[in-house]
Amino acid sequence: MKPLKIAVLAGPLIAVPPQKYGGTERIVYNLVEGLHKNGHDVTLFSTGDSKVNCKLQYLFKEELWKGGVMTKTQNELIHERLNHYYHFFEMIRKEKFDIVHSHEGLIPLFFADMVKLPIPFLTTIHWSFQGYAYDHSDLPILYQFKKYPFISLSLNQRKTGPELNFAANVYNGVSVSSEYTGYYSEADESYMAFVGRIDNEKGIFEAVQVAHLLKKKLIVAAKYDSNRMDQFEKFKSYVDNKYVVFLGEVGEQQKLEIIAKAKLLLMPVNYEDTCPLVPLESLGCGTPTVTFAYGALPEQISDGQTGYVVNSSKDNIRGDWHFKTLGIDGLLEAVLAIYSMSQTEYLTMRNECRKQYEQKFSVDVMVKNYENVYEQNLINLKK
Incomplete structure (x- = not known):
């Protein structure tokens, strides 16, 4: 033009x-x-x-x-x-x-x-x-x-x-260099990532519950709203530096490094998020996402290909996803599925993440x- x-x-x-x-x-x-x-x-x-x-x-x-x-x-x-x-x-x-x-x-x-x-x-x-x-x-x-x-x-x-x-x-x-796809290593300590904002809307409380129930490390790199300190105080009760590690708000490069090295991004949003950037950055890094079927997330994450989408409750069925279990239990099942993948299956999913990022986001x-x-x-x- x-x-x-x-x-x-x-x-x-x-x-x-x-x-x-x-x-x-x-x-x-x-x-x-x-x-x-x-x-x-x-x-x-x-x-x-x-x-x-x-x-x-x-x-x-x-x-x-x-x-x-x-x-x-x-x-x-x-x-x-x-x-x-x-x-x-x-x-x-x-x-x-x-x-x-x-x-x-x-x-x-x-x-x-x-x-x-x-x-x-x-x-x-x-x-x-x-x-x-x-x-x-x-x-x-x-x-x-x-x-x-x-x-x-x-x-x-x-x-x-x-x-x-x-x-x-x-x-x-979003802009994510292809170099970030090489950051993940099976030899490093495995962890899940939560990036964004400390708020029920973003699914932080489901995320920390998943970490404690599965006894798997969750790194939280997120800001908190001074007008909603009740949310932050509730979140702090889950931080034990073993299963939930809180880094606070981080810069752009550190954020991408955290996502790129993670086994998966855990982002069970609870509202109609229009087109959140973090799942797109996760795709660019080659990191699968596990999420609830709210807002734009089912349009961003291809269920079973670049992560898993889960219905949040029986009153909020948004699609016929790979895992039929609902809510927290559905998140647990999806996270365990990714951790249980063979190296070949997992790397195939990571490659598909980057491919869809380049094609659409x-x-x-x-x-x-x-x-x-x-x-x-x-x-x-x-x-």
Whole structure:
């Protein structure tokens, strides 16, 4: 396709790329870097401490969520975000872009509607409509913007908002060098990995129970939310440095090393996670995943090929998976199956993980899919 002039909107909370926590910002980074590499004229509107190779515009010199600590009150944050969006739209009114791509959800749609942009305004929905931090209150408002194209991150994500104008489904793409596939060794001490956030939503309590019941080591590399200390205190009661080892939040390279050296990733999520990055990184490392059948996980993990998917309960049957046992017992059965594999069977599964990562979840694949979306929306504009 011919090179396009593309404006990409990220938020003011976390710089691009994030130093640690920040899944959306990592995807934005992967996207703008990939588009820039492919010859497009990309301008990212983020924060001044972002580090990208494309053009960068910003209002705030530094991320507002500095070092994982919010530096603003709630009211100040609302004002700062509105100011951030206002300056972004001032930029795109002054310059001639072919496409505007927002990763910031609801509020920029109001600005787009008032400005009456003559070019496509796309929104990738990075959030889940379910979970402790979410409800469905924004759906009726989103339905007012049906004329604008939305991009889902998984087919499951669409089920909660079926009336939205979904122009495409584009899975997240992560960057994992092939060198990580060589990190695993049968000679090293075997362990399972849990990476992400200390929260019931992410399945941390099922994961630590599996570790203790099977007497197998689980390394937990995860952040915790200061607003949900009850979750963290409950988790600490399982940490014994024998079966459950807690490392806290780690950097990108250490995270990939932990996943790559693990026997498996144990991620029994308990909510409709839209398109989590850790299972994709695990695929890239060649590490199988054991998970519950929530959210995008059944779209990411091929049951029996790149890990195992388990139904969480009899009231929540999501598919006819390899193991029919439910809940914790199903997780136990799936984990034991991987530990019981012959070396040939296990290495075949690891190779399949990397293969599916390269086919569906690499940065190059994601960027190509977004280029196709841009091209189609420009064609639709001319009709």
